[in-house]
Amino acid sequence: MREITVFTQGTEQKMREAMVRVATAQRDRVLAEQAARSGLEPLYRVFVDGVQGAALTSVKPDGIIIFTWNYLREVIFEAMIETAAAVPVLTGNLLSRLFLFVDGVEAGRDGNGEAMLSAVTADTRTATIVAYVEYARRLEVGMDRSGEPFVRQVRPHFIEQAAIVLQSRFRDQAAIEFNFVSLPEASLSNWSSATRHRIRKKTPITFPSITITPRTG
Numbered sequence: 001m002r003e004i005t006v007f008t009q010g011t012e013q014k015m016r017e018a019m020v021r022v023a024t025a026q027r028d029r030v031l032a033e034q035a036a037r038s039g040l041e042p043l044y045r046v047f048v049d050g051v052q053g054a055a056l057t058s059v060k061p062d063g064i065i066i067f068t069w070n071y072l073r074e075v076i077f078e079a080m081i082e083t084a085a086a087v088p089v090l091t092g093n094l095l096s097r098l099f100l101f102v103d104g105v106e107a108g109r110d111g112n113g114e115a116m117l118s119a120v121t122a123d124t125r126t127a128t129i130v131a132y133v134e135y136a137r138r139l140e141v142g143m144d145r146s147g148e149p150f151v152r153q154v155r156p157h158f159i160e161q162a163a164i165v166l167q168s169r170f171r172d173q174a175a176i177e178f179n180f181v182s183l184p185e186a187s188l189s190n191w192s193s194a195t196r197h198r199i200r201k202k203t204p205i206t207f208p209s210i211t212i213t214p215r216t217g
Contacts, residue, residue, distance in 0.1 A: 002026070008061065015061035023056055023065040030069065040077060043070040043122040045216075071173040072214040073117045076100065076127050079166050079176070079210060080116075083129055086162040088139065097132040122216075130181060130209045131159055137180065140208040159208040166210065175213040180206035 006022050008015035027044070035041045048054035049063040059065055083098055100107045100116045103126060107119035120127060131140070140159055163178035170176060182205060 012061045016057065016059055019059050019061070019063065019065060020056045023059075023067075027067055030067070034071075038074050040074045040117070043073065043120070044068060045070070045122050068216050070122050070214050070216040071170075072124055072127065072212065072216075073120050075166075075170045075174045075176075075212055075214070076120060076129075077117065078169070079129055079162075079212060082162045082166055083131075083159060083210060086158040087131065088158070097136075099130045099132040101128045101130060102126075125213065127212045128181065128209050129212075130183070130207050132183075132207060136207050159210065163210045166212075172215065174215055177211045177213075179209055179211060181209045181211075182206050 004022060004026060006019055008018045027046075030044075031041050045052060045068045046054070046056070047064075047066040047068070048056060048059050049065075051058075056065060080098065080100070087098070100119075102116075102119045102124055105119070107127075108116035140157060160178040163176055167176045
């Protein structure tokens with residue numbers, strides 16, 4: 001958090017211009033610095049004298065301009081990398097089926113990051129990364145008949161462990177949770193008829209996921 005007081009004098013127009021000039025310079029500084037650091041500009045909201053989205057030039061001579069910063073795009077980008085690094089890649093099926101849902105709407109899959117991140121705005125409430133294959137839950141927690149994990153290349157609970165790593169890294173920017181989620185039948189239209197039959201019979205199919213909720217003003 002940074003607070004800057006602008007001392008102004010002269011006509012109301014001159015005072016307003018000084019406020020706008022300082023606010024614009026500070027906003028552009030943050031955008032440039034953070035883009036240089038991460039490759040991604042943070043999202044932001046602007047409040048002018050308490051009005052969200054108002055033009056900077058509408059500020060009162062003794063008013064207040066507030067920018068609230070949102071690093072959700074960067075967190076999602078890094079979360080996709082961390083999750084992809086955690087999953088087993090014997091066949092690559094699971095790696096290619098990491099999907100992103102933004103406020104419940106499918107935004108894309110791993111490998112199409114630009115399209116995924118374009119769906120994220122300063123008003124986004126949640127983003128969820130889902131391991132989107134029928135057997136994802138078994139890989140995450142299941143055991144074979146001998147009691148051994150299905151996956152041997154990585155430790156069990158690999159997506160949950162990725163969530164724990166992300167929680168530590170981004171605790172100031174977002175709340176990050178591991179969970180199992182269900183998806184509507186429409187999202188599984190290209191899956192096997194047996195899977196769709198299970199859903200119609202109300203047999204729950206859930207998928208390991210990481211949900212990201214931004215912390216912002």
